[in-house]
Amino acid sequence: MLPYDQVAVVILNYNGKHFLEQFLDSVIQNSNNARIIVADNASTDGSVEWLSKNQPSVEVIVLDKNYGFTGGYNRALAQVESKYFVLLNSDIEVPENWLTPMLELMESDDRIAACQPKIKLFSEKKYFEHAGAAGGFIDYMGYPFCRGRIMHTLEEDKGQYDDTREIFWATGACLFIQSKLYHQMEGLDERFFAHMEEIDLCWRLKSAGYKIMTVGNSEVYHVGGGTLSRDNPKKTYLNFRNGLFLLFKNLPTKHLLPSIFIRMVLDGIAGIRFLFKSEMANFLAVIKSHRDFYLSLRYLICQRKKIPEKRLFFDQVYKRLIVSEYFLKSRKKFSDLQDIESLK
Structure with a gap:
């Protein structure tokens, strides 16, 4: 029962x-x-x-x-x-x-x-x-x-x-x-x-x-999209800021700084793309997300310390860049991805 x-x-x-x-x-x-x-x-x-x-x-x-x-x-x-x-x-x-x-x-x-x-x-x-x-x-x-x-x-x-x-x-x-x-x-x-x-x-x-x-x-x-639409600047802000929060809190130390740096570069490219598309609100949302990430570092460091370094989990993290797999290699389905056996 x-x-x-x-x-x-x-x-x-x-x-x-x-x-x-x-x-x-x-x-x-x-x-x-x-x-x-x-x-x-x-x-x-x-x-x-x-x-x-x-x-x-x-x-x-x-x-x-x-x-x-x-x-x-x-x-x-x-x-x-x-x-x-x-x-x-x-x-x-x-x-x-x-x-x-x-x-x-x-x-x-x-x-x-x-x-x-x-x-x-x-x-x-x-x-x-x-x-x-x-x-x-x-x-x-x-x-x-x-x-x-x-x-x-x-x-x-x-x-x-x-x-x-x-x-x-x-x-x-x-x-x-x-x-x-x-x-x-x-x-x-x-x-x-x-x-x-x-x-x-x-x-x-x-x-x-x-x-x-x-x-x-x-x-x-x-139904989906019930609160914020895909192109809403608030959603843009949360996705970019929270992506940085996520990495900083949880990545093992040896992967932390390289991943944060590359992620910020990719965010910058996305921000420039918003600018060229005249999406000023989304462009500013990216800038604000990075500013607030820096302002939150003290909090994030405290949260990170709650997990012992040796226990920080990195298995099942996909070791390729999904943006590259999707946009450059046209891999649109999960089964199309390279090295998905590492996710099992």
Whole structure:
């Protein structure tokens, strides 16, 4: 008998009443006896009132302001007692039996810290979705990619990723995680605010000796882009800044300075490209991201010291540059990449 009652599905909401109206019923109906909780980041669209009136069985945690993805979840999960948490985006539809394969896997091995299902497009369910696809990896410059998604190219799901296997990071869009490990790792790093924070958490878990998995016989359907569009300068800023945060916190010392230097050069090239395209707001976002990285160095050094040097995890980091593989060598699929055996 699986302990569904020890699973808390926690949906972080900020002005997403329209998503709750559309998708919350599927979560309630298809999650067996798991607890369903909505943590509200001080929405102003009537989300809390709607929940009280229309979904009285759902637990609601009301936060006093918008703490972002990281701070919102940290504060909400501090109030939830459960063996497992499932961090679930509000813009996700879940089918029947989505939870069972993940719970079975987590119960089978306490060295598995977290897992994810396949993440597929809500609008075109035969394709993988950007935020996690069939499990995430990063290259040595900190650029993330997935089985089923490299850069902005999405693969069609033809069963090629139906296996259950170890990965480098699991998506925050649907993250099934041991609660005790979430708290031991001090949760999501709130300096990230949003974007790449789950990669940082998974990297820290790997450095602590735990496994991150993808579950090929579970899937959910994600709308995506619900908060910030791809070209939003705020998203540009967070992606560039957080990429540097991620590398500085987690890379082994011998790889740290070369990787940071090369990453900054690549960021500079991207910034110049924004300038030539007359995307001044994105150009300034890159500059601001580097400024704030330097201003955060004291904090990052303190965080880095929490992980003993000998435990800093570098296995399963892709030793080639994914940007080069994609743009220069036209390798658009995970199976096209060279040296992917190093990721197993």
